[in-house]
Amino acid sequence: MSVDTEKLIAFADGELSGAEVAEVEAALAENPALREQLESYRQLSARLSAAFDGALTEPVPQRLTEAAQTLRQAEVIDFASRRTAKWSFREYGAMAASIALGLVVGVGVLQPPAPMVATAASGLEAQGALSEALNTQLAADEAGAVRIGVSFRNHDGAYCRAFDLTQGGASGIACRDNNRWSIPLLSGSATGGEVRTAGASTEVLNAVDAMIEGDPLDAAAERAARDADWR
Amino acid sequence: MPGAADQTRSDIVAMLPRLRRFARALTGSLADADDIVQIAVERALMRIDQFQEGTRLDSWLFSITRNAWIDEARSRTRRGKIFAPAEAGEQVGYGGEGDVHAKLEADDVWTAMRKLPDEQREAVALVCVEGLAYREAADALGVPIGTLTSRLARGREALQIMLGGAR
Numbered sequence: 001m002s003v004d005t006e007k008l009i010a011f012a013d014g015e016l017s018g019a020e021v022a023e024v025e026a027a028l029a030e031n032p033a034l035r036e037q038l039e040s041y042r043q044l045s046a047r048l049s050a051a052f053d054g055a056l057t058e059p060v061p062q063r064l065t066e067a068a069q070t071l072r073q074a075e076v077i078d079f080a081s082r083r084t085a086k087w088s089f090r091e092y093g094a095m096a097a098s099i100a101l102g103l104v105v106g107v108g109v110l111q112p113p114a115p116m117v118a119t120a121a122s123g124l125e126a127q128g129a130l131s132e133a134l135n136t137q138l139a140a141d142e143a144g145a146v147r148i149g150v151s152f153r154n155h156d157g158a159y160c161r162a163f164d165l166t167q168g169g170a171s172g173i174a175c176r177d178n179n180r181w182s183i184p185l186l187s188g189s190a191t192g193g194e195v196r197t198a199g200a201s202t203e204v205l206n207a208v209d210a211m212i213e214g215d216p217l218d219a220a221a222e223r224a225a226r227d228a229d230w231r
Numbered sequence: 232m233p234g235a236a237d238q239t240r241s242d243i244v245a246m247l248p249r250l251r252r253f254a255r256a257l258t259g260s261l262a263d264a265d266d267i268v269q270i271a272v273e274r275a276l277m278r279i280d281q282f283q284e285g286t287r288l289d290s291w292l293f294s295i296t297r298n299a300w301i302d303e304a305r306s307r308t309r310r311g312k313i314f315a316p317a318e319a320g321e322q323v324g325y326g327g328e329g330d331v332h333a334k335l336e337a338d339d340v341w342t343a344m345r346k347l348p349d350e351q352r353e354a355v356a357l358v359c360v361e362g363l364a365y366r367e368a369a370d371a372l373g374v375p376i377g378t379l380t381s382r383l384a385r386g387r388e389a390l391q392i393m394l395g396g397a398r
Contacts, residue, residue, distance in 0.1 A: 006384045013358060015365050044391055048256070048359045051340035055252035061265055064251075067272045068244050 003027040003034060012041045116145070116165065117183060126174050126181035134161055134174050134181045135230070138222055150208060151217045151225065159230045160184075160211060162204055171204050173211065176230045184211075239279055242288050243272060249361065253293055256356035257300050259345035261332050267303055271296040287367060294371040297353055304349070343393040351386030354379055359387070 003011075003024050010016050011024040028035050116130035126134055133146035141148070149162030154175055161181075164171035172186035187203045208216075217225060250271065254264035275282075275295050282291055335341065344352055357368040358379075369379040 005388070006380050009384055009387060010365070010380065013365070040391060041387065044387060044394070045359050047340050047394065048344075048355070048390075051338055051344075052252045052256045052360050054335070055255055055264075056248045058248075058251075060247045060251065064247055064265065064269055064272065065244060067269050068240060068276065 005037075008034065008038055009041060012038060012045070117186065120180075120182070122177075122182060124183035124186055126183060130163065130165070130174075131181055134163065136226065138219070138226065140219060149204075151222045152208065152212045153214060153217075154211045155213045157213070159225055160208075162208055164204075173204060173207055175211075239282055239288065240276065243275055243292065246289060246292055247272070249289065250292055250296055253356055253361050254296055254300070255341075256344060256360045257297065257353060259341050260336060263300075263303070267296060267299040270299040270303075274299065289361070290363065290367045290371045293357060293361065293363070294373070297371065301349075339394055340390075343390050346393060347386055347389055351382050351389065354382040355386040355390065358383055 007016070007020070007024060011021065016024065028038065116126065116128045118125050118127045129145040133144065133148060137144075137146065137148045139148045139151065143166055145166055147164050147166055149164065149171075151159060151161045154160050158176045160173055160175040162171070162173050170186055172183050174181040174183050185204065185207045247268065250268045251264055254268050254271075255261065258264050258267060271292065275292055278295075282288065344355070347355065353372060354368065357363045357371060358365065363371065365376055365379055365383075369376045372379065374382075
């Protein structure tokens with residue numbers, strides 16, 4: 001008798017291959033004790049089903065369906081924040097591209113050699129064309145000496161704007177500080193006329209990531225902030 | 232992909248009756264069953280991005296439910312009160328719904344299932360109660376298929392001895 005308990009159970013559970021099924025069926029045909037054993041397995045399965053199947057027809061308690069609903073809410077919020085992160089990343093990418101493009105446009109264009117960055121007691125400060133651009137120029141505006149990138153509020157609530165200089169290859173971040181623009185970051189001062197790749201602005205993007213509070217300003221918010229004089 | 236995750240979530244809701252049945256077989260207690268189903272649903276939704284499209288949702292959820300029960304049973308063993316609610320239900324005369332619960336939990340099959348070793352009980356619950364194929368049950372429990380079948384055989388044998396020949 002090659003049909004052991006495990007094999008008989010597997011037969012009852014429909015887990016055997018064709019050859020094994022034939023083997024068990026042959027054994028069953030000539031062995032009444034085995035048939036009895038199979039029948040008792042089937043009865044056990046039926047009793048197990050009967051004992052626990054009530055859960056299938058009883059109404060599901062509200063707290064269980066609510067558990068799913070509550071987390072659904074949490075996840076929606078999570079999705080929203082992830083989407084924002086993606087959006088701002090795209091925004092940074094656009095800025096990086098604009099830096100590269102701005103430099104291409106800037107190549108060969110003579111700029112008046114007026115200083116745009118000065119040293120102040122607290123650090124670097126914008127002046128001249130840079131200060132003027134930070135005050136009035138929008139990211140969508142055509143770049144002159146300065147191209148404006150993303151604008152945002154920093155952790156202190158002050159407005160900050162990423163910028164790059166179309167000639168000279170410098171880029172940086174300026175933050176509003178008592179009617180002036182202080183410059184916490186100025187980088188990539190390549191030699192004039194050298195076209196940098198967008199990747200060179202990674203330092204600026206990382207700095208924006210570190211400084212930003214909330215989302216970057218969209219075009220409408222940027223315009224409103226400018227009209228309110230960045231206060 | 233939010234659309235796919237939404238689909239998975241509504242599939243989870245549709246699975247709640249089966250999860251409750253499995254949890255009852257596993258815990259031998261109505262209250263414990265719903266508690267661990269709730270824990271399991273919360274865990275599943277937190278890890279919904281870990282669910283692989285095209286694999287079986289029920290096996291995944293049974294596995295999470297079973298792990299939730301292991302965690303719960305472990306912490307109760309530390310507190311020395313495993314199965315206390317069910318035993319109390321048999322002794323205390325409840326009225327109304329509690330009485331119905333106590334009667335169901337005192338059922339021969341429920342009592343016999345509670346007496347099975349954990350490993351055998353979870354194998355029996357997945358295959359005999361939930362009707363999973365051996366392969367799926369073994370995957371849900373994280374054991375080789377041979378281990379599953381031997382636990383299943385021992386579990387069934389023990390149940391048959393406890394429940395006797397009576398129908």
